[in-house]
Amino acid sequence: MFEVRDEETIIAQCTPSGSGAIALLRVSGENALEIAQKFAVLPHKKFFRDLPSHTIHYGQIIDESNHTIDHVLFLLMRAPQTFTGQNTIEITCHNNPFIIAAIINQAIKHGARIAQRGEFTKRAFLNKKIDITQAEAINELIHAHTEQALKKSLTQLEGSFSHWINKIEEKLLHALSLCEASFEFVEEDVNFDQQIKLSIHAVIQDIVHIEKEYDHQQQIKEGIRIALIGSVNAGKSALFNKLIKTERAIVTEIAGTTRDVIEAGIYRNQSYITFVDTAGLRETEEKIEQEGIKRSFKEAEKADIILLIIDSSQKLSQLEENLYNSLIKQYQPKVIPIASKIDLSQQNNFIPDALKVSALTNQGIDTLEQKIKEKMNALLNNYTAPYLLNQRQFKLLEQLKKPLKHIAKMTHETIEHELLSIHLRDALELLTELSGKSLSDRSIDDIFKNFCVGK
Numbered sequence: 001m002f003e004v005r006d007e008e009t010i011i012a013q014c015t016p017s018g019s020g021a022i023a024l025l026r027v028s029g030e031n032a033l034e035i036a037q038k039f040a041v042l043p044h045k046k047f048f049r050d051l052p053s054h055t056i057h058y059g060q061i062i063d064e065s066n067h068t069i070d071h072v073l074f075l076l077m078r079a080p081q082t083f084t085g086q087n088t089i090e091i092t093c094h095n096n097p098f099i100i101a102a103i104i105n106q107a108i109k110h111g112a113r114i115a116q117r118g119e120f121t122k123r124a125f126l127n128k129k130i131d132i133t134q135a136e137a138i139n140e141l142i143h144a145h146t147e148q149a150l151k152k153s154l155t156q157l158e159g160s161f162s163h164w165i166n167k168i169e170e171k172l173l174h175a176l177s178l179c180e181a182s183f184e185f186v187e188e189d190v191n192f193d194q195q196i197k198l199s200i201h202a203v204i205q206d207i208v209h210i211e212k213e214y215d216h217q218q219q220i221k222e223g224i225r226i227a228l229i230g231s232v233n234a235g236k237s238a239l240f241n242k243l244i245k246t247e248r249a250i251v252t253e254i255a256g257t258t259r260d261v262i263e264a265g266i267y268r269n270q271s272y273i274t275f276v277d278t279a280g281l282r283e284t285e286e287k288i289e290q291e292g293i294k295r296s297f298k299e300a301e302k303a304d305i306i307l308l309i310i311d312s313s314q315k316l317s318q319l320e321e322n323l324y325n326s327l328i329k330q331y332q333p334k335v336i337p338i339a340s341k342i343d344l345s346q347q348n349n350f351i352p353d354a355l356k357v358s359a360l361t362n363q364g365i366d367t368l369e370q371k372i373k374e375k376m377n378a379l380l381n382n383y384t385a386p387y388l389l390n391q392r393q394f395k396l397l398e399q400l401k402k403p404l405k406h407i408a409k410m411t412h413e414t415i416e417h418e419l420l421s422i423h424l425r426d427a428l429e430l431l432t433e434l435s436g437k438s439l440s441d442r443s444i445d446d447i448f449k450n451f452c453v454g455k
Helices: 032-037 097-109 119-126 132-142 147-157 160-184 193-211 217-222 236-244 287-302 318-334 365-381 391-410 417-435 441-448
Strands: 010-013 020-028 055-062 068-077 088-095 224-230 262-268 271-277 305-311 335-340
Touching: 010 097, 010 119, 020 032, 020 097, 020 119, 032 088, 055 097, 068 097, 088 097, 119 132, 119 441, 132 147, 132 160, 132 391, 132 417, 132 441, 147 160, 147 217, 160 193, 160 417, 193 391, 217 365, 224 236, 224 287, 224 365, 236 262, 236 271, 236 305, 236 335, 236 365, 271 365, 287 318, 305 318, 305 365, 318 335, 335 365, 391 417
Parallel strands: 224 271, 224 305, 305 335
Antiparallel strands: 010 020, 020 088, 055 068, 068 088, 262 271
8 A cells, every 4th residue: 555645635436336317526635626626617717715615616627628528516615624624625427437537537637646445534534523433433334234234333423432432431541540549548548449340340341231242243234144945946946036026046847956056135124135045955966066055054054044945845855854954953043934835735744834935826925024024123123232343343342351351350359559550551552542542554544445435
């Protein structure tokens, strides 16, 4: 990564690529107004330097031959009251790739450069417009796949997690001040040990509370993964197509048609759902099909919900019964058993309370979708932690617990206040890394490289 100089003016498209009604480009930096003026024409020969901040102006983008590239709107914002803390102009143009490329080229010709991933947000952080947890919340907000993730990311952008970190810092600083006060009153009958114990215990409990459901967060962040598992020709692909409401999987009467995992993502019930059609389970000598079956078992492990599909029109072999029983035993809480092909003559009743479904006649489809919705709600509503942690934050909280647990052990004995204050300072140092007050340049780069260009 090349060195980034904060005074350089940068430009990037902020809206997704592709054709559409409008696109937004952002120009930000010390010389943003001057650079934009070189390829902008405003009515009545106005200049950006003479216009008030936070105003919108109609105009044109021109090339070096004074040919019009597009008719646009300019949103002028002066430092420091901008997202980045720098002079900024946002250009709303028609969303055509040629227009966007031409505008960016004009900006580069006049002294700007293309922004790196997350560079606008990075500048907002470096200019103290937001802290690092708020910057991370922006990325989570953009990529939220459920309504819950969206709401929690928004509250963290508004500073809820930053506020929590500040409260933890206050408690640790209070404990440290009591430790250091103990040095002053060492010959007097003043004892702060109980107050120190209470402060440390409260901090550990706070950390445990927001950590305990970290593993469950993927469902909140990424949505629900639903795998369709069953023996060959059990009707998985037909049901898969019915649930995603389009023809994605090949449906034939030939056993083993699906040899690989097929995924389809849809937004439904305020959440993102990934449906996964898998290879049919059976004994086979065919290596490609064996690999598909192996992947089916991996999908059963990864899935949040398993639709276990049993062909009710066929008698089950002993091997099939064993496979189904094994899956139910291993994954029972997330299994929805389904008796498929109920429009045909019924040959088995392997699971008496299985949902009876026909992808051909639509019988039972509404009931199945309702059952999926209920199971999804149970999974998503089970999450009670107040914040969504990313990997960096979780790792730092795990590290923070180590000195705190060591301190907690020390408070069960006669407290050595000088040693205790050293451990408290270590904990406070980790906390400043969590909040971004003491991050290395490399750590900052690692955080922002996961952002999209234009943010």
